[in-house]
Amino acid sequence: MKRIADILESIVVGVILAALVHTFLEDCSILAGWTVAARRWIIWAGLGIDIFFTIEFLTRLYVALTRGEAADYIFRQRGWIDFLASVPLLVFNSLPGVLALLAGAGLATGMGSFLNVLKVIKAVRIARILRLLRVVKLFRSIRYARSPLAQRHVAAITTISVTVLVVTVLAGSLLANLGVLPGLEASFQDAQTARARAVSAPGLDAAARAQLARQTGGLDASLLVVRQAGGKVLWTRHDQSYYENHFIPGEYGYYNLNGVETFFDERPIARAAAREGIVFFVAILLSVLAYLFLYSPRFALGISDPLHVMRRGMKESGYNLEVKIPARSPEDDDVFELARLYNSVFLPLKDRESDAGEQAPALALDDVRSLVEKG
Amino acid sequence: MSKVDSPSETTARFVARMFEMPALRSLPALQREEQALQFLRANGQQLQPLLASMGLGTASDWRATADVLSREMKTYADKLLEAELARAVDRRISLAFYPVLAGGRQAPPNVREELAALCRKISAHPVARRALSGSLAAVLSDLTDKYIPPAWESRKYIHGEVTRVQRLALDSEQCSDLLRVLILLRPAAYLQIAPGPEPTRDSGFTPVPEQALQRALPGLSAQVASLPAAVVRLALRSVLPFPAADNLEATSRLAAIFTHRGRSLAPSLVVDRGADTPDKSWFNVARRNARWHGLDPRMLDELYTIAAEHGW
Numbered sequence: 188m189k190r191i192a193d194i195l196e197s198i199v200v201g202v203i204l205a206a207l208v209h210t211f212l213e214d215c216s217i218l219a220g221w222t223v224a225a226r227r228w229i230i231w232a233g234l235g236i237d238i239f240f241t242i243e244f245l246t247r248l249y250v251a252l253t254r255g256e257a258a259d260y261i262f263r264q265r266g267w268i269d270f271l272a273s274v275p276l277l278v279f280n281s282l283p284g285v286l287a288l289l290a291g292a293g294l295a296t297g298m299g300s301f302l303n304v305l306k307v308i309k310a311v312r313i314a315r316i317l318r319l320l321r322v323v324k325l326f327r328s329i330r331y332a333r334s335p336l337a338q339r340h341v342a343a344i345t346t347i348s349v350t351v352l353v354v355t356v357l358a359g360s361l362l363a364n365l366g367v368l369p370g371l372e373a374s375f376q377d378a379q380t381a382r383a384r385a386v387s388a389p390g391l392d393a394a395a396r397a398q399l400a401r402q403t404g405g406l407d408a409s410l411l412v413v414r415q416a417g418g419k420v421l422w423t424r425h426d427q428s429y430y431e432n433h434f435i436p437g438e439y440g441y442y443n444l445n446g447v448e449t450f451f452d453e454r455p456i457a458r459a460a461a462r463e464g465i466v467f468f469v470a471i472l473l474s475v476l477a478y479l480f481l482y483s484p485r486f487a488l489g490i491s492d493p494l495h496v497m498r499r500g501m502k503e504s505g506y507n508l509e510v511k512i513p514a515r516s517p518e519d520d521d522v523f524e525l526a527r528l529y530n531s532v533f534l535p536l537k538d539r540e541s542d543a544g545e546q547a548p549a550l551a552l553d554d555v556r557s558l559v560e561k562g
Numbered sequence: 563m564s565k566v567d568s569p570s571e572t573t574a575r576f577v578a579r580m581f582e583m584p585a586l587r588s589l590p591a592l593q594r595e596e597q598a599l600q601f602l603r604a605n606g607q608q609l610q611p612l613l614a615s616m617g618l619g620t621a622s623d624w625r626a627t628a629d630v631l632s633r634e635m636k637t638y639a640d641k642l643l644e645a646e647l648a649r650a651v652d653r654r655i656s657l658a659f660y661p662v663l664a665g666g667r668q669a670p671p672n673v674r675e676e677l678a679a680l681c682r683k684i685s686a687h688p689v690a691r692r693a694l695s696g697s698l699a700a701v702l703s704d705l706t707d708k709y710i711p712p713a714w715e716s717r718k719y720i721h722g723e724v725t726r727v728q729r730l731a732l733d734s735e736q737c738s739d740l741l742r743v744l745i746l747l748r749p750a751a752y753l754q755i756a757p758g759p760e761p762t763r764d765s766g767f768t769p770v771p772e773q774a775l776q777r778a779l780p781g782l783s784a785q786v787a788s789l790p791a792a793v794v795r796l797a798l799r800s801v802l803p804f805p806a807a808d809n810l811e812a813t814s815r816l817a818a819i820f821t822h823r824g825r826s827l828a829p830s831l832v833v834d835r836g837a838d839t840p841d842k843s844w845f846n847v848a849r850r851n852a853r854w855h856g857l858d859p860r861m862l863d864e865l866y867t868i869a870a871e872h873g874w
Contacts, residue, residue: 487835487836488836491836492834492835492836492837493836495834495836496834496836496837499834505828505831506831507826507843507844507847508831508833508834508837508838508839508840508843509837509838509842509843509846509847510836510837510838511836511837511838530846530847531850534843534847535847535850535851538847538848538851539851539854550580550583550585550586550597550598550601551585552605552608552609554583554585555580555583555601555605555609556609556612558576558579558580558583559576559609559612559613559616
């Protein structure tokens with residue numbers, strides 16, 4: 188049973204690593220301008236990962252519920268991270284992304300159903316940041332220190348730091364989305380609205396509108412297509428195959444004014460978001476690595492290791508090793524002050540007691556009892 | 563057809579398995595026996611019903627069960643001890659120092675036999691047997707080989723005390739050899755002490771009056787007649803406390819220190835991260851308890867420094 192649990196845990200760790208690589212690749216694919224075919228695979232893989240973590244969360248929750256330990260799982264074992272890094276991502280990010288792909292990957296196909304999905308995708312793009320919480324999940328699975336105290340302490344600090352970072356970024360993105368904090372996207376939309384209004388001006392015939400679209404397209408590189416509501420294309424910057432190969436749903440700005448549809452290129456916004464995503468990802472990853480490799484050893488050296496040595500010395504009769512106190516430890520450090528007292532007072536007293544024959548036996552009662560029971 | 567064990571076979575098997583438990587396996591025979599007896603005294607009555615169910619004594623008479631088990635423990639320890647003594651006397655004892663203390667004479671061939679015979683006598687005496695535990699552990703270890711060469715190299719307090727104050731012209735190897743013999747002979751000092759009714763106290767390290775040692779010296783020297791009487795005298799005097807005893811010889815002081823260390827050796831001890839090394843820890847604690855144990859604090863200081871420098 189334990190072996191199966193270990194295998195499952197290993198699979199979870201593997202998928203967490205894959206999810207982190209996936210997050211990084213997804214942003215890189217936007218920045219590098221990978222083809223739609225390649226990015227489609229990444230979107231599908233994201234859905235698979237989110238489904239996996241949702242199933243994992245629901246399974247853990249179900250097991251905890253059957254044992255009557257749901258609250259313990261959610262709060263003490265950080266089940267809330269499992270939740271945030273799975274269900275919202277599936278519902279608000281990967282599933283709408285795949286639905287948009289299925290609804291209409293190209294500009295000219297499936298437009299009617301596609302447009303609504305497009306708006307949803309833009310609104311929930313901010314949920315992507317929750318993926319970074321998976322770094323904490325990965326951290327939880329690594330046995331990086333022998334002392335459970337060090338593990339718990341560093342895990343708690345890491346969770347707090349990563350969560351604060353993610354929540355701050357999430358809140359910032361939400362505010363930007365609501366227009367409270369105007370950013371690149373807002374100025375893009377203002378410009379697009381003005382262009383869309385210009386090319387959709389009433390009273391123009393098809394030839395004049397096509398001429399106007401061509402002129403506007405010359406001024407604004409983000410204008411992609413102007414067409415009549417019936418579907419007749421009046422002006423386009425690229426041919427159809429270019430759109431099919433270089434745009435995925437969510438990278439268009441779309442307006443329908445006075446029976447004229449205009450499409451804009453929103454890839455610069457996606458690239459800016461991808462750049463931010465990579466920066467946050469690297470920042471969070473580096474802070475976790477710093478906790479793991481810089482802070483964790485310091486904590487072990489200064490707190491958990493001395494406490495571990497003292498605990499063993501007080502508990503085990505034959506364990507009489509002193510606590511190693513660094514030469515440059517601060518005088519007012521409580522742990523090392525305690526360790527000095529342990530070395531200079533407790534151990535000598537223990538030594539005198541053992542010399543007087545009052546030492547506790549090294550054998551444990553339970554061990555000998557099990558020896559007797561085995562016959 | 564399965565064979566049913568007799569009570570004595572059951573006892574022997576239980577004791578053998580107890581002695582081979584991980585907590586005891588790495589210890590020398592006498593320390594295993596000591597730990598097992600100590601465990602029995604502390605927890606035996608709680609185990610009594612279980613032991614009785616195995617056919618070891620009866621549930622009502624704990625005293626009888628404890629006696630049977632104690633005897634079996636001693637028998638088992640004796641078997642292990644025989645091998646350890648043979649190893650100590652045949653392999654660990656070298657008599658390179660002999661000519662220095664015997665006016666240039668070479669060691670006669672029967673020295674080892676006499677030493678082994680005296681050790682057997684020591685192991686049969688309840689009080690001396692307890693003292694033999696630390697001595698044997700120290701002799702079987704590499705303590706003297708590790709610490710005497712650096713002490714000779716630095717030519718500080720220990721070297722000065724042995725070569726200039728005690729006036730022994732020994733090189734470091736000869737000094738190590740002499741110390742091992744002194745450590746092995748040391749428990750003979752307790753042969754004069756009658757065992758008390760309660761074996762729980764460690765009388766093996768109770769100071770013995772100097773006059774009693776002087777009275778015992780001729781008899782003990784006769785038992786190891788091949789060894790110079792000075793060696794036996796140094797070994798016996800190593801049980802005297804420092805600085806209470808007048809002019810206690812440096813080699814006796816060193817033998818006392820290494821015997822104490824031998825008693826605390828734990829070969830299987832894993833040094834945790836954050837802990838100091840075993841020897842350094844021990845010498846540092848011993849420095850603080852030097853007066854309590856009657857050990858020379860300056861020698862402990864020097865040995866502590868050696869341990870720290872070498873990471874022991």
